[in-house]
Amino acid sequence: MSGYFLPSYTLRGAAELITELGGNPAAVARQAAVPEAALRRPDIPLPARSIGAFFEQSAATCDCRTFGLRMSERSSMAVLGALWVLLRNAGTVRQMLEDFAANYALFTSAATVSLRRSGSGLFVCWDPAIVPARGSLQSVEYVLAVICSELRGFCPPGWQPAGALFRHAAPMQLDDHQRIFGPQLQFNQDCNALYLERDTLELPVNLRGSGARRMATAALRLEGGSPDRAATVRVEGIVRALLAFAPCTLEDVSRILGLAPRTLQDHLNADGHSFKQIKDAVRADLALKYVRESALSLSEIAEILGYAELSTFSRSFRRWHGQTATTLRA
Structure with missing residues (x-):
């Protein structure tokens, strides 16, 4: 199915990060069955399994347990293309996340996004449908960190999610995880998820200026x-x-x-x-x-x-x- 492919834009910044960590980007790409051109061009379709393998291979080659987290700082939810513009037009964070879960299959079938209500809050869950042989730890942390980064654009300074849950075991050092996700970290859980409280969910989704809002509206609505x-x-x-x-x-x-x-x-x-x-x-x-x-x-x-x-x-x-x-x- 076409839905099991992802754009090479997902690997944006990977070559530079691998080089900074002392690795060879071309060698990592070969080992993960990713064409080297995908590290330079954003529009090459890649099997989701290969992208997952690339993340895990990069972490192993560079001996960097937080490779996925570091990649998230070079990325954004703009990787979602037209879907990202749709999300940015939501009225509130809650509506944005509901649109995200309802339309994620438009972007890929290689993973699922689901929402689970808990009290007045919401778990935003992400899980890969295809898990590479080396696992999906780096991909999971990358995706949840990218979602966190997007949400910070609508939240007060210093915002952190009320909780971050991971299926995998905790790393020896938690400094980077706490910096990105905050102190409420739980590992060896039954899902990969961010927990958001009601106050966060009701925040308006702001496009940071009328100019940006007009551009987004023009991109999606038939106006003018x-x-x-x-x-x-x-x-x-x-x-x-x-x-x-x-x-x-x-x-x-x-x-x-x-x-x-x-x-x-x-x-x-x-x-x-x-x-x-x-x-x-x-x-x-x-x-x-x-x-x-x-x-x-x-x-x-x-x-x-x-x-x-x-x-x-x-x-x-x-x-x-x-x-x-x-x-x-x-």
Whole structure:
């Protein structure tokens, strides 16, 4: 399934961090079956298992137990692409987290986000669906730390979650964990989660200025200028961001734009396009790029682009580019 891939943007800053820790980024990438180009380019689809293996291999190679935490300080939830913009338009932290859990499958099927109520608070749980042979400790700590960092943008100075829970055992040194998650740390638990109290959940989600809010609104809502032309441009951008990592249906894109599917299709039709045409054009462009520039097999490329059969992908590729993918790669 295409949902078991993640964008190489997830590895942003990894090469520099590994070098700072005395390691060789290219060697780590080879050991984790990650193409070296993924350390430089943000748009290469990578199997989620390989990204998890990369985190664990990096920690082992560099003898750095807190590699995932250090990576989180070089990253943000912007890795979620169009979904991140949707989250930033939520009214409150609670609504943002509800949107996060409800729509995370749009970004990837390689992990799950769930919410568990406890008293007046909420556990935000994250668990990988695919666990690399070396485990997922670094990935878990990375993701929870990135979520913490995002929440701090909406919280008072010095904010920490009311609790942080991990399935794995505690490290010997807790300084970095306490700096990021606060003092309420629990290990060997039945979930990986952050616990947020009601006061935090009711905080407004602020985009830090009217200019940023207007940009986010313009990116997702059909406001200003020609709504029909805007719809075509924005739908193409969302499809391009999501296609390699989710089924990316008309319903998915409509939900991100805050429109009914029929309304969105009407805007596209008025601009002389259809959702099917836009998705097909994006597929054609991504297919050519992946065949020319990536080390992915043709079967993997077909899977990423949502084709159940390699033969169906091959026929589409010939229709798009006048030759087979095999011929182009030869």
